[in-house]
Amino acid sequence: MSKGKRGLVVRQLPRVRKPRKLIITVLAIAVLGVGAWLVLPAGTTPEAVHDARSVYCLQPSEWAALADAAVALGSAPEGSSANGVMINGTSTSLVQWRKDHGDDFTRACDALVALRNVPITSGTQSGGGIPQAILLALLTAALGFASAFRRDQLARRQADGDALRASAQKYGETAVAYLDGFASVPSTNSPAEMQAARRDLVARLRTVQRTHPDRRSVADAVTWLDGDKLESAGNELDRKRDTPARNALIKDLKRTVESVVDIATWAATAQVDAGYTTAEPALLTSGTGVR
Numbered sequence: 001m002s003k004g005k006r007g008l009v010v011r012q013l014p015r016v017r018k019p020r021k022l023i024i025t026v027l028a029i030a031v032l033g034v035g036a037w038l039v040l041p042a043g044t045t046p047e048a049v050h051d052a053r054s055v056y057c058l059q060p061s062e063w064a065a066l067a068d069a070a071v072a073l074g075s076a077p078e079g080s081s082a083n084g085v086m087i088n089g090t091s092t093s094l095v096q097w098r099k100d101h102g103d104d105f106t107r108a109c110d111a112l113v114a115l116r117n118v119p120i121t122s123g124t125q126s127g128g129g130i131p132q133a134i135l136l137a138l139l140t141a142a143l144g145f146a147s148a149f150r151r152d153q154l155a156r157r158q159a160d161g162d163a164l165r166a167s168a169q170k171y172g173e174t175a176v177a178y179l180d181g182f183a184s185v186p187s188t189n190s191p192a193e194m195q196a197a198r199r200d201l202v203a204r205l206r207t208v209q210r211t212h213p214d215r216r217s218v219a220d221a222v223t224w225l226d227g228d229k230l231e232s233a234g235n236e237l238d239r240k241r242d243t244p245a246r247n248a249l250i251k252d253l254k255r256t257v258e259s260v261v262d263i264a265t266w267a268a269t270a271q272v273d274a275g276y277t278t279a280e281p282a283l284l285t286s287g288t289g290v291r
Contacts, residue, residue, distance in 0.1 A: 168264030
């Protein structure tokens with residue numbers, strides 16, 4: 001806890017923890033993505049995978065094996081070798097053979113890749129059909145959107161919580177200053193600054209009420225603030241000539257003001273952090289008849 005400019009105790013509550021809902025959102029998107037991967041119809045092999053296979057098979061170290069695979073599958077005639085594929089009695093380079101006889105090349109290359117057990121994926125899952133690159137892009141975009149949305153939500157809630165906390169402190173300081181003005185009778189202080197701070201705090205607490213109507217202490221604080229109790233008490237304080245009685249009333253009113261500030265500060269933290277577990281404070285009203 002720390003003291004404000006006028007001695008009002010303002011509780012320093014912890015700032016927000018990262019919401020658990022973000023983790024739930026990410027997991028849900030991941031599950032949906034995997035589900036889509038498994039159930040949607042099969043797609044075609046991505047160009048990147050096809051090109052990777054071609055690059056592998058056209059390595060000079062694989063030329064002889066590729067030619068042997070083509071001959072074994074009947075995709076190329078006897079006599080084909082690392083030096084080229086025999087086409088109509090003429091030796092054609094493997095690169096040119098790929099261009100002129102793409103299907104034959106792909107068949108032989110696929111067989112070679114399978115024989116070598118090379119970890120070049122087909123681009124689809126056996127149980128599903130979205131190409132891996134496309135699925136990854138979709139999942140990345142979805143996760144990015146969800147993360148940005150949650151960050152924006154958190155930033156707005158944090159800003160609202162900070163504004164409510166500042167409004168509560170401003171009201172507490174101006175209310176205490178207003179009450180301190182009745183140390184002598186008659187008082188000459190104006191309630192204008194306190195009233196402006198009161199109206200701002202009421203407006204912010206009403207926003208909390210709309211989203212969390214079950215917060216009883218917030219409703220009690222709004223009711224007390226709406227009753228303009230301090231200005232009404234000011235008239236009574238001006239009439240009290242008995243110093244001990246006047247000081248007792250001022251003390252009780254400050255106690256209620258501090259209670260209102262505690263409630264608003266608690267609401268500011270709870271507004272930002274859904275997992276905040278500190279018990280809701282109750283409104284402590286004056287015991288002198290000013291309710």
